[in-house]
Amino acid sequence: MTVGADPATPPPRRRDAQRNWELLVAAAHEVFTEQGLEAPLDVIARRAGVGNATLYRHFPSRAALIDAVFHDQLADTMAVGARARDAPDAWSGLTDYLGTVFGTLAADRGTNDLMTTHVRGVGALEAVHEHNRRTVESLLGRGRDEGSVRADVTTEDVLFGLAALGRAVPALTARAAPGAWRRPLALFLDSLRAPSPSAPPRPTLPGPSLDAAQLGEVLEELGPHRSGPARRTPATRPRG
Incomplete structure (x- = not known):
């Protein structure tokens, strides 16, 4: 462990992992914009050019992906x-x-x-x-x-x-x-x-x-x- 490193801070992503993360977030934004939040996750993975396993490594739940997007x-x-x-x-x-x-x-x-x-x-x-x-x-x-x-x-x-x-x-x-x-x-x-003061009062809302x-x-x-x-x-x- 590097001296002075904060153990609570996650290690930086590798360059290829960071690129996949960015591709997934961009693809998810496009698909969610078009289809809503229940869009199939495999569609997002395909549009990003990665496999489903890669998507789930970065985003273990749909909520985590939505939060990032x-x-x-x-x-x-x-x-x-x-x-x-x-x-x-x-x-x-x-x-x-x-x-x-x-x-x-x-x-x-x-x-x-x-x-x-x-x-x-x-x-x-x-x-x-x-x-x-x-x-x-x-x-x-x-x-x-x-x-x-x-x-x-x-x-x-x-x-x-x-x-x-x-x-x-x-x-x-x-x-x-x-x-x-x-x-x-x-x-x-x-x-x-x-x-307006000169208009008749509106009926009270029911219930x-x-x-x-x-x-x-x-x-x-x-x-x-x-x-x-x-x-x-x-x-x-x-x-x-």
Whole structure:
């Protein structure tokens, strides 16, 4: 062992191993973007030009591969949320934030799966979901104080609505104009607005809101997008 080496630091990868890691991450990003997070892992390995055994040596689980592929992008999403919280008024912060997030959901099916469902074992994702929740909660609270957001809307109401609408974005983008998602998002945002002082009050929302645990169960039940009956099943991990 080299004197002064930190035993907690993993040794650097060999050049060929590093190259395979990079090829797998790039291929996985392409395939996840096209097909969603349940894309077959053998397709990813073939596109990277390596065998399934090589894929599993680098990424022992699908969650580990997802974490490597989307780590930087998820960090960018948190940065967008941080900027939204500093907006001069809550309504502009909320609309700009959600517009940016939905633009990403429309462009990348893998990110759409991550942001609109619950995927276990992806470390970076838990932090992003919590940051997203705090961002929405902060902007809604400020919006109520400023009179721009209706008083009876909860954070869970908004997160559920965003997940449900976000799930439809890939199909909407594929069947209509690239920016077609902007129209339903605008309608959703308008439903959150407080009425003007001269307008009649809106009816109170019926029934109770979901709580945080119920929302998590709903998102987990949705599951990632599926490409259809013709798609192959994921590769079986090789033994030995």
